[in-house]
Ligand code: ADP
């Protein structure tokens with residue numbers, strides 16, 4: 001029989017896959033002897049089983065849950081629904097990877113009218129008892145029955161108004177009792193049945209709700225963004241309650257052992273007296289800094305400091321903890337390796353190495369490569385920033401610089417960003433529903449909430465700039481405006497925010513590029529030490545190439561030459577070439593382009609300082625280069641001495657039903673060899689020049705023939721490339737080595753790679769086209785139906801962003817297996833979008849590619865991912 005349920009004391013931290021992160025760590029803390037309210041964990045496998053059973057909890061699992069309720073009652077000495085000593089529990093979700101704010105927790109489960117009266121009498125604290133009950137009804141209704149928080153919040157606000165008070169804590173026992181009654185009425189009204197009184201019925205309702213929440217839209221989006229597979233499922237933790245809301249010697253807090261924004265060592269967190277659960281992060285009341293807790297709760301604080309030390313040493317990483325103080329006594333409710341900004345991650349990893357807690361390899365493995373993105377993106381220009389006068393200040397909750405137009409809702413943020421606007425999302429506070437909007441914004445500014453508020457935590461996770469808790473803002477969300485420093489800001493006005501200092505500025509402040517230095521530099525140097533895969537860049541211009549070199553690129557894996565044709569001075573000559581009637585006329589036009597190409601290539605070789613440069617020959621269909629508007633066509637006709645109709649006929653003639661599968665790639669070289677010849681001349685001449693000027697460099701051009709599907713295509717094109725190149729070299733009277741290889745981007749090329757390898761010096765997997773051709777759908781149109789595919793669970797990811805290892809990956813492996821034995825010198829890389837995606841990089845390392853090539857800003861990410869892949873492979 002399968003074991004579906006574990007007591008906390010039966011688990012440990014290594015059982016994360018089965019018990020989820022929260023459950024595994026609750027078990028580990030229990031084993032370490034820390035004060036954890038006891039309970040049990042229903043496994044992630046039970047969640048998967050629940051879905052397999054058609055969203056039902058089967059009898060075997062039920063039996064084990066029932067058995068563990070009894071065990072829990074024995075351990076705690078309390079009983080569900082008991083008149084003497086009733087058991088109240090929380091029901092908490094917990095997946096393998098932490099998904100903040102994604103799953104919903106229910107507190108104080110087990111209450112009904114009888115039990116409330118019992119605990120009110122026993123504790124002589126009816127206010128607390130009724131506070132628990134109204135919270136429970138609220139959470140249960142929201143999470144289990146999806147009644148919607150809004151109604152309850154409104155009822156609370158009405159009650160506060162009626163009583164003339166501002167804070168929830170000012171409401172009396174009677175007020176709360178009345179509220180509980182109203183809540184139940186609201187529930188009955190919306191659901192059509194009485195609020196459940198039976199604790200066991202409540203418990204099963206809650207457990208199912210947690211399982212269900214694994215499949216809610218927010219969770220699905222979060223998983224896609226964070227590479228978390230749907231198949232993992234979530235565990236459910238049932239834990240006896242610790243009460244932070246029993247009075248002024250109680251409270252609840254969250255804390256980190258190091259500052260999650262900067263990485264600086266030292267306790268960092270917040271504490272709220274007489275509060276429960278999410279109160280501290282919800283931003284409803286402003287919590288006190290953790291240090292202040294030392295004065296008001298000296299014993300609990302001293303205990304907590306000890307616990308922090310134990311946990312950090314035990315996990316050898318910065319810890320993020322949730323705890324509650326009940327009548328002066330400390331209870332630990334959660335610990336995990338804390339989420340942190342990219343900057344903090346680098347600092348903490350370096351510090352842990354310096355403190356002797358971690359090896360260099362472990363430090364490298366600790367950094368999430370995707371987070372580096374923020375550090376590579378622009379920061380405010382220091383000079384401009386110095387001159388700018390902040391108009392307000394909030395908490396620097398997630399570093400980085402952001403400027404853009406103000407929007408007030410997540411939907412607007414998304415819509416505006418989709419039409420290319422840079423926006424800053426300004427909200428009273430954020431909630432999990434806002435995640436997609438937060439993602440679309442440059443930065444997030446909130447009026448309420450501390451460093452651990454939803455906005456702060458989620459923004460840090462996303463690596464998005466966030467300033468939270470700027471109470472000076474007088475917000476009018478309804479009318480989409482706010483006032484700050486005497487000025488009213490409307491939707492669409494520009495604002496700049498600094499997520500490091502928390503400063504807010506009116507208008508736009510210019511930004512500058514970031515550099516790799518300090519701890520970033522140290523980590524990258526370690527990464528370089530431990531990786532095997534080389535990292536190149538996709539760069540078409542010397543500027544991009546230089547940027548990529550700064551970021552550590554070791555070569556160019558893909559230069560798309562066509563991008564060079566679009567510039568003002570060349571496009572005319574190129575169009576002349578396209579419109580030419582004879583090969584001679586074409587050659588004449590190409591002769592005009594040759595010097596431009598040559599100087600472009602020269603600048604690229606110079607930028608790369610002797611490192612390899614792969615130049616792909618003309619790839620797109622010619623139709624992309626000709627004008628489509630009549631005025632432009634007329635201009636072209638005049639320049640060429642042709643009639644407008646003639647030009648129109650040429651443009652018409654280039655039209656294809658399916659240009660991506662049309663006259664492009666090496667097919668262009670087959671029909672117009674003179675284009676490839678001109679490009680060969682440019683490549684070789686530029687290389688000869690640069691080699692002459694820099695004798696110490698090894699300039700060895702790599703010519704890449706695109707879209708080959710048959711060995712004969714490659715052979716045919718290669719022949720005149722080699723003839724042209726050799727003639728150039730001989731004429732110059734120099735020695736120059738060069739290579740001719742191909743892009744593997746058509747499935748047939750992968751399947752016949754043994755043949756192709758005989759003629760190719762290298763393979764470069766063009767996984768954008770390869771993905772398109774393997775799936776048989778266009779990357780430009782897939783966006784239209786991918787969402788439906790996600791919803792239907794056909795796809796979990798965009799295969800154009802994350803390599804499809806099972807299909808496209810298999811073709812790559814096939815090509816390597818077939819190709820390498822035929823040509824031992826064959827070198828192989830990847831140059832699709834996937835070259836900068838960490839999980840795809842891991843795959844490339846595994847199948848033995850020599851390099852990955854990605855856009856300049858992804859180069860550090862790829863370096864780190866390559867190191868992590870190598871380190872993981874060794875372990
Ligand atoms: P999340 O994963 O969203 O943080 P949690 O399951 O950790 O959700 O719970 C939400 C809040 O409820 C947290 O503040 C947590 O500390 C609190 N909480 C959960 N279980 C208990 C419990 N048994 N006693 C007291 N507070 C609890």
Ligand code: MG
Nearest residue numbers: 022322333334
């Ligand atoms: Mg938590």
Ligand code: MG
Nearest residue numbers: 706745766769
């Ligand atoms: Mg391609």
